[in-house]
Amino acid sequence: MKMRYEVLFYCVLxxxxxxxxxxxxxxxxFENYKVADGFEIELAAAEPLIEAPVAIDFDNQGRIWVVEMxxxxxxxxxxxxxxxxxxxxxxxxxxxxxxxxxxxxFIDSLVLPRALAHAYGGLLYAxxxxxxxxxxxxxxxxxxxxxxxxxxVGGSPEAQANGLMMNIDNWIYSANSHYKYRLKDGKWLKExxxxxxxxxxxxxxxxxxxxxxxTIQLAGDYVLPNLLIxxxxxxxxxxxxKVLTNNQRVYPLHPxxxxxxxxxxxxxxxxxxxxxxxxCGPLIYRGDQFPDDYKLNAFACEPQAxxxxxxxxxxxxxxxxxTQAWNDRExxxxxxxxxxxxxLSNGPDGALYVVDMHRGIMEYRAFTTxxxxxxxxxxxxxxxxxxxxxxxxxxxxxxxxxLPDLVKSSNSELMTLLKxxxxxxxxxxxxxxxxxxxxxxxxxxxxxxxNSGNIVAAIHALYVxxxxxxxxxxxxxxxxxxxxxxxxxxxALVLLQKYHAGNVDAMAAxxxxxxxxxxPVINLYLAATLGSLTTTAPQTFMPxxxxxxxxxxxxxxxxxxxxxxxxxxxxDFLQVLKNAGAGKKPGLLDTLLADVIKNRQDGKMNSxxxxxxxxxxxxxxxxxxxxxxxxxxxxxxxxGLEHLGPPLKGSEYVYGPTSRLAMxxxxxxxxxIHINGKLYQFNNTMPNFANNFTxxxxxxxxxxxxxxxxxxxxxxxxxxxxxxxxSKKTGTLTEKHLLEMANAAE
Numbered sequence: 149m150k151m152r153y154e155v156l157f158y159c160v161l162x163x164x165x166x167x168x169x170x171x172x173x174x175x176x177x178f179e180n181y182k183v184a185d186g187f188e189i190e191l192a193a194a195e196p197l198i199e200a201p202v203a204i205d206f207d208n209q210g211r212i213w214v215v216e217m218x219x220x221x222x223x224x225x226x227x228x229x230x231x232x233x234x235x236x237x238x239x240x241x242x243x244x245x246x247x248x249x250x251x252x253x254f255i256d257s258l259v260l261p262r263a264l265a266h267a268y269g270g271l272l273y274a275x276x277x278x279x280x281x282x283x284x285x286x287x288x289x290x291x292x293x294x295x296x297x298x299x300x301v302g303g304s305p306e307a308q309a310n311g312l313m314m315n316i317d318n319w320i321y322s323a324n325s326h327y328k329y330r331l332k333d334g335k336w337l338k339e340x341x342x343x344x345x346x347x348x349x350x351x352x353x354x355x356x357x358x359x360x361x362x363t364i365q366l367a368g369d370y371v372l373p374n375l376l377i378x379x380x381x382x383x384x385x386x387x388x389x390k391v392l393t394n395n396q397r398v399y400p401l402h403p404x405x406x407x408x409x410x411x412x413x414x415x416x417x418x419x420x421x422x423x424x425x426x427x428c429g430p431l432i433y434r435g436d437q438f439p440d441d442y443k444l445n446a447f448a449c450e451p452q453a454x455x456x457x458x459x460x461x462x463x464x465x466x467x468x469x470x471t472q473a474w475n476d477r478e479x480x481x482x483x484x485x486x487x488x489x490x491x492l493s494n495g496p497d498g499a500l501y502v503v504d505m506h507r508g509i510m511e512y513r514a515f516t517t518x519x520x521x522x523x524x525x526x527x528x529x530x531x532x533x534x535x536x537x538x539x540x541x542x543x544x545x546x547x548x549x550x551l552p553d554l555v556k557s558s559n560s561e562l563m564t565l566l567k568x569x570x571x572x573x574x575x576x577x578x579x580x581x582x583x584x585x586x587x588x589x590x591x592x593x594x595x596x597x598x599n600s601g602n603i604v605a606a607i608h609a610l611y612v613x614x615x616x617x618x619x620x621x622x623x624x625x626x627x628x629x630x631x632x633x634x635x636x637x638x639x640a641l642v643l644l645q646k647y648h649a650g651n652v653d654a655m656a657a658x659x660x661x662x663x664x665x666x667x668p669v670i671n672l673y674l675a676a677t678l679g680s681l682t683t684t685a686p687q688t689f690m691p692x693x694x695x696x697x698x699x700x701x702x703x704x705x706x707x708x709x710x711x712x713x714x715x716x717x718x719x720d721f722l723q724v725l726k727n728a729g730a731g732k733k734p735g736l737l738d739t740l741l742a743d744v745i746k747n748r749q750d751g752k753m754n755s756x757x758x759x760x761x762x763x764x765x766x767x768x769x770x771x772x773x774x775x776x777x778x779x780x781x782x783x784x785x786x787x788g789l790e791h792l793g794p795p796l797k798g799s800e801y802v803y804g805p806t807s808r809l810a811m812x813x814x815x816x817x818x819x820x821i822h823i824n825g826k827l828y829q830f831n832n833t834m835p836n837f838a839n840n841f842t843x844x845x846x847x848x849x850x851x852x853x854x855x856x857x858x859x860x861x862x863x864x865x866x867x868x869x870x871x872x873x874x875s876k877k878t879g880t881l882t883e884k885h886l887l888e889m890a891n892a893a894e
Contacts, residue, residue, distance in 0.1 A: 174191070174194050181487070182477075184480070186544055188541070189539055192501065193239045193251075193538040195536055195537070196534070198237060199534055202215050202490055202503065204491070204538060205264050205493070206496050208266075211241075215262060217505075218233040218235070219233040219234055219260055221510070221511070221512065222509075224513070229260060229305075229513075232257040232258060233258075233259075234258035234261040235256045235261070237253050238252045239251055255282070255289055260275075260276060262275075262308065262310045263310040267320065270284050270290075271284055272295070272320065274309065275300075276308050277297065277300050277301045278297055279300070280292055280294060281293045281295050281336070296336075299322075299325075299327075304767075309325035311323040311348060311349035311359075313349050315355050317373065317614075318614060321357060321373065322349060323346060323347055325343065326342060327340060328373070340756040341373060342369070344357060344359045346359070348492075353434060353571060354635050356370070358432055361427065362428075363424050364391055365393070365424045365450075366427075366430060370466055370705055372638065372673075375676045377712065378715060382711050382744045383754040386704035387709070397422065398450055398455060398478070399455070399476060400421050400450075400453035400478075401482065401483045402483045404420075404452055404454060406453075410859070421452065424448075425452055426450060426510065428451065428491070429491035429492050430448045431446070431493065435549075435570055436498040436570045437543055437549060438498070438500070444461055445458055446458070447479065449489040451487075454484060454485060454489075455478045455480060455482070457479060458478070459473060466703055486529075488504055488505040488506055489502050489505075490504075491503035494571055494572045499541060499548055500542075501538060501540055504537040504539055506536050507532060508527075514855075516856065559584070559588070563609075565577035566608040566612070567600075574605070574608055578615075581593075585616060593609045597623070603632070620647075621647040624644045625640075625654060627639075628641055628644060628658060629658055634670050635669060637669075637673070644677065649684075652681060655681055656681075656685070656689070662674055663695065663696075674696065675697075675709035675710050676709035678692065678693060682713055693713060697737055701736075710737060711737070719741075719745055766852075767851055769852075770848035773852075781834070782794070783795075798857070799824070801823070801886065802854070803854075803858040806862060808889045810870050811889065814836060814846070815880060818881070818882055820883065833880060847866060
């Protein structure tokens with residue numbers, strides 16, 4: 149009987165820890181938040197149900213699944229960031245008031261998890277360095293599959309893959325990564341793609357990708373993914389990874405703490421941040437709740453300045469540009485220093501959701517400067533932990549959309565949803581139709597792809613057919629040749645690449661037909677997708693590429709498209725180009741071809757095709773080495789430990805001659821020693837690490853120490869210099885040695 153009660157007790161305890169009820173809605177005011185006219189902010193979820201959210205996704209019931217990076221920077225030393233404290237939770241709004249009252253832990257005990265995506269009837273999630281897929285059985289994790297053992301490597305949470313976004317082409321893309329993923333016929337596929345961004349990734353209605361970097365609020369591809377990487381010895385620069393706006397100006401409502409605010413130009417005379425310093429979580433708005441002029445607008449987060457930026461996109465055949473919506477204010481900004489927008493999401497209801505990490509410290513320990521740490525302490529932001537919020541931004545006076553019952557929707561109902569004005573609904577309907585693998589929908593899908601007046605719905609239908617393994621050359625040829633919007637032809641040309649074999653004559657006729665249309669969008673995609681055809685029938689397709697190259701001689705993206713289609717034929721085409729332009733000055737294409745020819749001769753491939761382990765950045769590696777080998781005596785914060793080791797923070801031996809600091813690490817040190825005039829009588833002798841660390845590791849440790857504890861620029865040291873210093877080994881150093889070395893040549 150006692151055993152039964154014990155079992156019952158532990159079952160109840162497990163339920164209590166797995167599910168949390170938030171009870172009443174927290175009394176959180178948005179008075180110090182300013183949102184654009186015509187909009188309002190609502191609280192969708194908040195602490196204590198969640199802590200440190202960094203990414204969300206919605207399931208077929210409209211519930212929010214959230215990644216909680218609870219271990220990130222709980223204090224200025226980063227204590228506990230390797231503890232399995234992270235988790236993925238399910239947030240539920242039981243009473244329909246728009247606020248989640250209940251949180252259920254789906255997966256617990258994760259170390260700094262960072263991304264998730266609902267796909268294939270389960271959940272894909274990143275828990276560095278792994279990418280996992282887990283089946284969901286009544287909100288409980290089922291069978292678990294390792295998709296990639298090296299998905300998120302790099303040491304720092306700021307330098308690991310993330311995002312996990314299903315695109316319209318049925319591939320899953322990530323930020324900070326050059327791989328894409330897909331589950332096909334029961335097997336997980338991993339293929340190279342262009343490297344994109346830092347934290348967060350988004351897409352527009354036709355499948356072009358957008359992302360950002362710390363100081364670049366919005367970057368993106370001018371073309372559909374993977375279009376310009378068919379030639380392995382060519383790395384495109386003009387059509388992908390483009391900065392979409394040079395205007396990085398921000399308009400915060402108040403002074404904020406930023407990592408290098410002491411650098412001239414970072415802050416203005418009023419101590420306001422002037423430009424992006426921590427851009428992340430971009431979003432192309434694809435909902436149906438905002439006014440029409442917000443459709444396909446781009447938004448970006450700046451957590452260090454507590455704001456969200458809005459940009460208006462302009463699309464041309466070979467270019468996309470972004471323009472800030474306002475030159476004096478933001479879409480959303482706050483004087484609440486805890487407001488840390490790190491990610492954005494389109495919701496099933498058409499609203500825009502803001503993932504507010506709501507944490508005081510936002511810089512990873514490896515990169516924080518004394519300036520930043522002092523500012524955080526002065527504002528007591530280091531005490532802001534155990535919080536986290538999800539905000540909903542809606543247009544005033546417009547009812548939010550209702551989520552259709554996706555769980556019970558029939559095939560015909562899902563087909564209708566491919567025409568929804570809400571991009572989230574269209575995306576999920578596409579994936580559910582593919583998941584069902586019901587071939588009976590093919591006739592209706594083909595009709596929608598060919599006859600729909602809605603180009604976006606037609607593209608969705610096309611990729612449902614692709615996901616059902618039912619594409620045919622004839623269908624794609626008809627779509628490419630039809631008088632439809634050019635981007636539908638573009639998608640058809642991309643998909644036709646798999647059907648070139650055996651269809652050379654038909655493709656030649658199609659290409660000539662498309663050339664007669666003289667459409668710049670169609671011509672761009674035609675130039676980029678003739679690769680295998682040019683190899684098979686160069687006499688037929690080289691003249692077509694030549695015509696395209698000459699027509700768009702001054703358009704770099706078109707020149708890149710031509711080069712991408714010339715795998716192994718660069719020298720032949722270069723000669724064709726010279727013959728056609730005899731006497732003319734060589735152009736961009738001549739230069740590109742010459743570069744590719746040299747790359748091929750040297751065996752230098754586009755880096756995305758080279759299997760190489762992502763290196764850990766120097767400061768992160770230095771931090772890890774410091775924590776493992778130095779913190780036990782000098783303290784994790786560099787303040788020193790009584791009777792063990794002197795402080796490094798503010799020490800002249802850290803900000804002094806770099807060679808001297810390297811010699812201390814190489815040879816060891818024994819006390820007593822004076823630091824800033826104070827005598828330290830530590831009992832232990834610092835051992836020499838010459839045999840423990842490589843030259844590069846010592847350089848990384850020094851780089852970390854300089855970044856963490858020095859407020860003025862210090863001359864860096866190279867591994868080569870450290871190698872030279874090894875030959876000058878003196879034995880354990882003393883203070884006398886250090887004073888003699890004070891003026892040593894660097």
